[in-house]
Amino acid sequence: MMGSENSPKGHSQGLTSALERLTWTPPWVKWNPEANHDLSWTMNILFGLTAAFSVANLYYTHPILNILADDFDVSDQRSSLVPTLTQAGYAVGLLLIVPIGDIVRRRPMILSLIFMAALIWLGCTLTQSFSVFLGLSFLVGLLTVTPQFMFPLAVQYAPQRHRATMISIVMSGLVFGVLVARLLSGIVTQYTSWRNVYWVSFGLQVLAWIFLFFVMPDYPILSPGTSYPRILLKIITLPFLKPELTQNSLIAFLTMGMFTSFWTTLTFQLADVFHLSTLAIGLFALIGISPVFLNPIISRVLIARLHPHGSLIIAHLVTIAAICVGTFVGTFSLAGPVIWAFFGDLGMNTIIVANRVAIAHVDSKAQNAVNSVYMVHTFCGQLFGTAVGNALYAKGGWTYSGAFNIAQIIAGLLVLVVRGPHEKHWVGWRGGWNLRKSKTEEKAQSPNAQTDVEANTEETTTEAPTEIPTEDEASKEKFEDRVEKGGGSGNIMS
Numbered sequence: 001m002m003g004s005e006n007s008p009k010g011h012s013q014g015l016t017s018a019l020e021r022l023t024w025t026p027p028w029v030k031w032n033p034e035a036n037h038d039l040s041w042t043m044n045i046l047f048g049l050t051a052a053f054s055v056a057n058l059y060y061t062h063p064i065l066n067i068l069a070d071d072f073d074v075s076d077q078r079s080s081l082v083p084t085l086t087q088a089g090y091a092v093g094l095l096l097i098v099p100i101g102d103i104v105r106r107r108p109m110i111l112s113l114i115f116m117a118a119l120i121w122l123g124c125t126l127t128q129s130f131s132v133f134l135g136l137s138f139l140v141g142l143l144t145v146t147p148q149f150m151f152p153l154a155v156q157y158a159p160q161r162h163r164a165t166m167i168s169i170v171m172s173g174l175v176f177g178v179l180v181a182r183l184l185s186g187i188v189t190q191y192t193s194w195r196n197v198y199w200v201s202f203g204l205q206v207l208a209w210i211f212l213f214f215v216m217p218d219y220p221i222l223s224p225g226t227s228y229p230r231i232l233l234k235i236i237t238l239p240f241l242k243p244e245l246t247q248n249s250l251i252a253f254l255t256m257g258m259f260t261s262f263w264t265t266l267t268f269q270l271a272d273v274f275h276l277s278t279l280a281i282g283l284f285a286l287i288g289i290s291p292v293f294l295n296p297i298i299s300r301v302l303i304a305r306l307h308p309h310g311s312l313i314i315a316h317l318v319t320i321a322a323i324c325v326g327t328f329v330g331t332f333s334l335a336g337p338v339i340w341a342f343f344g345d346l347g348m349n350t351i352i353v354a355n356r357v358a359i360a361h362v363d364s365k366a367q368n369a370v371n372s373v374y375m376v377h378t379f380c381g382q383l384f385g386t387a388v389g390n391a392l393y394a395k396g397g398w399t400y401s402g403a404f405n406i407a408q409i410i411a412g413l414l415v416l417v418v419r420g421p422h423e424k425h426w427v428g429w430r431g432g433w434n435l436r437k438s439k440t441e442e443k444a445q446s447p448n449a450q451t452d453v454e455a456n457t458e459e460t461t462t463e464a465p466t467e468i469p470t471e472d473e474a475s476k477e478k479f480e481d482r483v484e485k486g487g488g489s490g491n492i493m494s
Helices: 002-022 041-058 062-072 081-096 098-102 106-126 130-143 147-157 160-191 194-215 228-241 243-272 278-283 285-303 308-329 335-358 367-396 398-418 439-445 471-484
Strands: none
Touching (some): 041 081, 062 130, 062 160, 106 130, 106 147, 243 367, 243 398, 308 398
16 A cells, blocks of 8 residues: 555656756756856857757658558558658647747756657667557657757857857758758668668767767756746747748748758659669769858858848849759759759758848847747748649649749748848838948957957947847846946847
């Protein structure tokens, strides 16, 4: 009797103890408000690699659905449920899990998500039941939202002068993971077994967890006084209150629609028109991976020097030109898809990084909620591009789907033109046409400038920079405001 009464309590205590050990924080990474918390290049690269290893979970099955169907003895149509359920889980995670990052400590949450995803991934690797495999695939998608915690951290803690480059490194990791997953899965499965792909992925996730456990700082909570329902409500209200967030989210919707439409219809074009083998089609992803390594350079040369609006205009024009060449040349020459894959992906990466820089200042206390809004648009764009692109290709071939992609990027350019870089409202170009960085931002990016702009209170300007204060900085500013009681220079970051 006594044992039965204590059993649930004992299990609960055991689970709590195991969770505490899992999320234990080594002394050297505990938060110290007095220390400098600028994001280092090593941590930035680790964030990018973690994003790559995590997001790859969503795409390993795409080129091997026929192999899964044979191995589990199901139809091809039923095997296609695997990526569908995985993406559905990812969508639920974007809506319900990512916003939690604003109200809890992010280190234990990120470590817990990676650990649980790896365990469930191990279940996918070992199971012999297709129904179990489907259910576990949904859970993997639900928990594979780790990269969406990396972006807000890069935005918040990257030094101002390196912000664009550091965001682009995380973005490059994300795109690298998407493309290399298809490549690795196709090659390994052709020569060994699809389960070996899953074993490799399991090892990569465990490796990422180990590195993060020992070096990731215990970042403070963004909004300690906010409840989970209020964060969810904020996701609904933000698009109606923040014009810049809505504008850049719509651009992301159209850009990712183009990206997924191209890469899904490309397989049919390369196989049916150019008669390439499965291995050659998989290796074609290497062309799309190449721009990933150029993106940090583009960010440093272009995005770091121009207002995000200017970078977006240039990137849209380059992408439109690449799609036009790829669409019309791609009907008779392999050079068309090659040009599109390289310059189109380079333009797409630039658009996404510029978008991230543009929304960096939307709400410093709800960065994960902002990221959820942005990523929901991105995810819906992927679904839209895949569905419409495939339908148009089936109806009219490469030219039809290519025209659809041209229309999407032109529509993104129109969304960009409707609202200018300094416009505070929904429509118009009030505030001027200048596409260069403001003087405040240029000073922050110069080598001799202080790392934190808000530290120099004598150079207050009427235009607030797009820098996000860290938690300890925000507390310091509130203290200074209470002391000054309205006097002095004030808080330029409010």
